[in-house]
Amino acid sequence: MKNYLNFETDIKNLEEELDKLKDPYNQEGLTEVDTNKISITQSELSSKLQDIYSNLDPWQIALVARHEDRPKSKFFIDNLFDNFVALSGDRFYGEDQSVVAGFGLFDGKSVMIIGQEKGEDLESRIKHNFGSMRPEGYRKTIRLMRLADKFNIPCINFIDTAGAYPGVGSEERGIAESIARSIECCMELKVPTISIIIGEGGSGGAIALASSNKVIMLENAIYSVISPEGCATILWRDPKKTLEAAKAMKLSAKDLLELKVIDEIIEEPLGGAHRDRDLILENVRKSLKKNLSEFESMDGNEIFMHRKNKFLSIGRSNGFINRSENIDTMIMKENNIDILITKIKKYKNQLSIFFSFAILFVFLIYFL
Numbered sequence: 001m002k003n004y005l006n007f008e009t010d011i012k013n014l015e016e017e018l019d020k021l022k023d024p025y026n027q028e029g030l031t032e033v034d035t036n037k038i039s040i041t042q043s044e045l046s047s048k049l050q051d052i053y054s055n056l057d058p059w060q061i062a063l064v065a066r067h068e069d070r071p072k073s074k075f076f077i078d079n080l081f082d083n084f085v086a087l088s089g090d091r092f093y094g095e096d097q098s099v100v101a102g103f104g105l106f107d108g109k110s111v112m113i114i115g116q117e118k119g120e121d122l123e124s125r126i127k128h129n130f131g132s133m134r135p136e137g138y139r140k141t142i143r144l145m146r147l148a149d150k151f152n153i154p155c156i157n158f159i160d161t162a163g164a165y166p167g168v169g170s171e172e173r174g175i176a177e178s179i180a181r182s183i184e185c186c187m188e189l190k191v192p193t194i195s196i197i198i199g200e201g202g203s204g205g206a207i208a209l210a211s212s213n214k215v216i217m218l219e220n221a222i223y224s225v226i227s228p229e230g231c232a233t234i235l236w237r238d239p240k241k242t243l244e245a246a247k248a249m250k251l252s253a254k255d256l257l258e259l260k261v262i263d264e265i266i267e268e269p270l271g272g273a274h275r276d277r278d279l280i281l282e283n284v285r286k287s288l289k290k291n292l293s294e295f296e297s298m299d300g301n302e303i304f305m306h307r308k309n310k311f312l313s314i315g316r317s318n319g320f321i322n323r324s325e326n327i328d329t330m331i332m333k334e335n336n337i338d339i340l341i342t343k344i345k346k347y348k349n350q351l352s353i354f355f356s357f358a359i360l361f362v363f364l365i366y367f368l
Contacts, residue, residue, distance in 0.1 A: 003068045007052065007060055011271070014045040049271045056220075058246035058255075062228055064220040065199050069274035071281075073115025073158040073198065074100060079281055080288070081106050081113055087144055089136075093173060096137030098129040098165070101144050106156070107289060112148035114141050114209060115158035118199070131200075132165035138178035138208055142185045149189045152300075154292060157195040157209045162227065164205035179208045186211035187307060190300030194291050196266070196284065197221045197253075198273075213307045214291045215261070217253035218280070219268040223261070224251035261314060264291070 004012045021038045056064065064070075077084055081104035088095045101114040116133065119125035148155050164175055186193060186209065193212035201210065201223035210223075217223060224231075231245035232238055250256065253265045266283050269276035295303055344351065 005060070005063050005067065007063075010048050011045065011052065014041060014048060017041055018045060046270070053271055057243060058249070058252050059228060059243040061220055061252050062200075062222050062242075062246055064272050065222045067272060067274055070199055071273050071277055072120060073117045073160055074120075075277065076158055076198065076281070076284060077104070077113055077115050080285055081111070084113065088140070090139035090143060092139055093136040096129075096134050096140060097127050098131055098133045098161075099137040099141060101141060103148075103153070106292075110151075110153050112144060112153050112155045113158075114144065114155065116161045116205075116209070118160055129165060131161040132163060133161065133205060133208075134165050134167075134170045135173040135175045135178040138164075138175075138182040141209060142178075142182055145185050145189060145193075149191050152191055154192040154194070154295070155189065155212075156288065157193065157212065159195055159197040159201045159206045159210055159223075160199035161202050161205045162200050163202035164208070176204075179204045182208035183211050187311070188304070189307075190304050192292060192295035192298075192303055193307070194288065196287075197223050197262075202227065211307075211311070213295065213303065213310065214263045216264045216266060216287060216291070217256065217262050218266050218273055218284075219253055220272055221253055222251045223253075223256055224249050259314075263310075 002012075002015070018038065018041045021041060077100060084102055084104035086100060086102040090096070098117060099114060100117050101112070104111060104113050116131045117128045118131035119128040145155055164170070164179060166175070183204075192214075194214045194216065195210040195212040197206065197210065197215070197217040199218075199221055200206075201217070201221065203225055206223065226234075226249075228242040228246040228249065228251070229239050231249055232241040235248075236244065250259065253262065256262045257265055264287065266280075266287050268283075269279045273280040295306075298306065
């Protein structure tokens with residue numbers, strides 16, 4: 001049974017009519033299939049899909065991102081990677097079923113795959129906690145990302161969560177700290193990291209795994225600090241003002257690419273990723289191949305600096321920060337400071353001895 005969104009009523013009616021036309025055994029008995037009418041209805045359906053999906057407002061995009069039939073992380077993991085071996089546990093508390101992670105092969109090369117999994121039906125959604133990770137989930141991904149870094153294996157993350165789980169147990173076990181540690185770990189890695197937002201990218205629960213060299217979104221995915229409902233409730237004190245909130249938040253892939261928060265948009269089939277899973281699979285595969293190849297000639301330090309400079313540049317263009325110097329100059333200065341700090345740490349023992357002798361020399365001259 002297909003699921004339809006509230007703005008897809010016309011699409012639903014046309015598809016039901018098309019199904020009846022294709023079925024010769026209707027309520028009136030055996031009839032001939034009217035191929036001409038099928039062709040006309042199919043054309044109307046394609047036109048209607050084009051008309052609706054080329055003019056989606058931000059709130060409608062959010063609804064598409066949450067569509068029940070939308071491909072989940074497990075679908076991409078099962079179909080994009082060979083010899084996937086799932087790894088479990090954070091070595092502190094336990095296992096978190098809301099995130100699937102492990103090693104696999106992509107295009108014949110080893111990769112670490114991490115996917116926030118919402119589940120396909122009610123039973124699996126409860127099992128995976130609707131994609132909302134607990135502290136042990138983030139600590140598991142930290143453990144596995146560090147393992148990948150140790151063996152120089154790229155990390156590929158699939159983001160699909162409304163946000164981290166805010167329950168009492170989650171707070172007791174340090175959800176905020178685990179998210180912060182996960183962001184820190186992502187930023188420190190010296191292997192390529194690619195994050196693909198396939199549905200919802202909600203708040204810190206998403207950015208904990210999206211602090212990557214490349215942040216990519218499917219065309220109808222969303223990425224925001226809070227849900228439109230939550231924003232409307234806080235700013236307008238009216239949860240019904242979701243459209244106004246969604247517009248103000250700039251949560252669509254198109255807006256975020258323009259703001260340079262993300263790096264690329266993967267085109268979806270007309271009507272959403274769920275309407276042609278084979279096509280969206282192929283589009284994601286092509287994007288991963290292209291982006292992974294960009295880092296093949298880079299060493300660990302270059303990959304690290306690429307990621308660092310990418311995030312330093314966010315918000316320093318498009319008029320967010322008014323500075324007379326350009327971003328390249330600022331990044332160069334910040335990098336030089338980092339190099340200086342690294343050298344000081346490296347030669348701290350020698351510097352301590354030098355300054356000790358200098359102080360002793362001054363002391364002797366003063367008193368003698």
